Amino acid sequence: MTASPAPGKEQFDEADPRASDQQPRRRRARRRRRVIASTALLTVVGLLLANAASVNWQSAPATGNSIVHLDGGDINVRQDGPRDAPALVLVHGLGASTEWWTSIIPTLATSHRVIRIDLLGHGRSAKPTGGGYDIPQQGRRVGQALDQLGIEQAMVIGHSTGGYVATALAEHRGDLVIALALINTGPRLDAFISDGPVGKLVFVPVLGQLLWRLRTDGILRRGLSTAFAPGFHVPQQLVDDTRGMTYHSLTATSRASDDYLTQRQLPDRLTIVGKPLLVIFGERDQRWRSSSATAYRRVAGVTVELIPGVGHSPMLEDPAQTAGLLLSFFGSVAGGR
Numbered sequence: 001m002t003a004s005p006a007p008g009k010e011q012f013d014e015a016d017p018r019a020s021d022q023q024p025r026r027r028r029a030r031r032r033r034r035v036i037a038s039t040a041l042l043t044v045v046g047l048l049l050a051n052a053a054s055v056n057w058q059s060a061p062a063t064g065n066s067i068v069h070l071d072g073g074d075i076n077v078r079q080d081g082p083r084d085a086p087a088l089v090l091v092h093g094l095g096a097s098t099e100w101w102t103s104i105i106p107t108l109a110t111s112h113r114v115i116r117i118d119l120l121g122h123g124r125s126a127k128p129t130g131g132g133y134d135i136p137q138q139g140r141r142v143g144q145a146l147d148q149l150g151i152e153q154a155m156v157i158g159h160s161t162g163g164y165v166a167t168a169l170a171e172h173r174g175d176l177v178i179a180l181a182l183i184n185t186g187p188r189l190d191a192f193i194s195d196g197p198v199g200k201l202v203f204v205p206v207l208g209q210l211l212w213r214l215r216t217d218g219i220l221r222r223g224l225s226t227a228f229a230p231g232f233h234v235p236q237q238l239v240d241d242t243r244g245m246t247y248h249s250l251t252a253t254s255r256a257s258d259d260y261l262t263q264r265q266l267p268d269r270l271t272i273v274g275k276p277l278l279v280i281f282g283e284r285d286q287r288w289r290s291s292s293a294t295a296y297r298r299v300a301g302v303t304v305e306l307i308p309g310v311g312h313s314p315m316l317e318d319p320a321q322t323a324g325l326l327l328s329f330f331g332s333v334a335g336g337r
Contacts (some may be wrong), residue, residue: 060246064124068145072132075145076124078116081109086334087151088112088326091142093160094253095224097123097241100159103319108326115149117142119165121249123241133252135260139168143176155330157181159315160287161257167266170273179333180270181278181326182296184285184312188265189258191292193285198223203251212247229284229311270299277302278329280322282310303329 062074078098088108090101098116108114118125120132120141131137142165146154156177158166163185170177186192194200198219202208211219220242224234242250270277281293283306296302305325310317 060127060244062124062126067124068148070141070144072137072141073120073126073128075120075126075141076118077145077149079149080105080114080116081112083113085111085113086330087146087154088114088330089142089146089151089154089156089166090114090116091156091158091162091165092116092119092122093158093162093227094257095122095242095245095250096159096162096238097244099123099237099241100313101315104315104323104326107319107323111327112330115146115151115154117145119162119253121253122245127246127249129246129248131252133249134256135164136168136172138165138253138256139170140172142169143173146176152176153178155179155181155333157183157326158185159183160185160312161253164257164260164266167269167273168260170275171269174273174275177273177275179276179278179330180273181280181329182266183280183314183322184282184288185266185279186261186288187267187292187295189261191289191295193287193289195223195226195287203254208251209247212250215243217243226286227312228286228317229282229309230286232311232317235316265295267295267299270296270302274300276329276333278325279304280314280325281306282312282314282317283308284311287312 062076064076066077066079068075068077076098090098092098092100097118101116105114105116119138121127132141154176156166156169156179158164158180160183163182166177166180166182170180198211201211202223217236217239220239221234224238224242225232227238228234277296277299279293279296279302281288281290281304283290290306293304293306296304307314307318307321307325314322
């Protein structure tokens with residue numbers, strides 16, 4: 001009797017009915033994984049777009065105890081010093097508020113009526129979702145607020161973006177503005193250095209809105225660090241100021257500043273305005289090249305002061321020297337008048 005040969009692999013394959021099903025089953029599994037991955041991706045994209053739309057349309061009303069009611073948005077105003085003294089108007093920069101001037105108020109208010117204004121979209125002022133953030137509109141709004149306060153003439157100080165608003169106010173209301181002081185206000189766009197990696201990401205569509213939604217004190221503090229010389233401790237109040245903005249008010253104001261400079265460089269505007277002008281720059285500015293302050297020297301009669309050891313915000317980093325320069329300048333303007 002002849003022995004049957006031992007079964008080989010082929011025989012087992014033929015005998016096992018599951019073998020022929022393995023390949024189709026693998027294909028079905030791969031299809032399911034692709035469907036799950038695609039569904040997850042579409043879900044994430046949908047959530048990101050929904051978040052972007054939600055963040056873009058956030059708004060907030062004005063708050064506080066001293067609100068000036070204006071068409072297009074109510075404005076928060078703070079006053080210090082004697083009401084019958086010469087008026088000094090302080091206009092903060094992007095992402096800031098009236099709190100950024102606190103360190104120099106005691107010095108300025110001894111001899112002046114100091115008026116601090118929260119720009120539309122900032123601090124305790126209203127934060128509408130529509131327009132109103134263009135620099136000329138911001139300037140006109142400051143003028144309307146001063147009219148309601150009974151101010152007929154004022155010396156105006158602007159920090160960074162606030163310097164554009166101060167200039168726009170002088171362009172629109174030459175009767176109201178008798179002198180200007182600009183603190184670390186970039187004269188032209190090519191003088192801009194950077195607002196740091198956080199600042200760049202905030203303006204990336206969809207990703208920026210997500211970052212704004214997830215913003216923490218740490219993220220905001222890193223973003224604000226470029227507003228000072230390296231190593232400066234950013235106070236919590238400044239972090240809170242930026243957190244209190246809406247995404248729309250922040251990005252709309254930033255774009256408005258770029259548009260204002262693109263249309264005409266600041267020294268050219270100030271030459272036409274023809275007001276006494278003081279320009280202060282911190283030499284360690286991380287946002288604007290401090291060397292660009294020389295661009296203002298073509299404005300007739302300008303005084304340019306560079307402060308060593310400080311960055312983009314001298315009124316916070318060296319309040320004593322900053323206040324001294326301001327009082328000396330405005331004293332000379334008053335004496336000349």
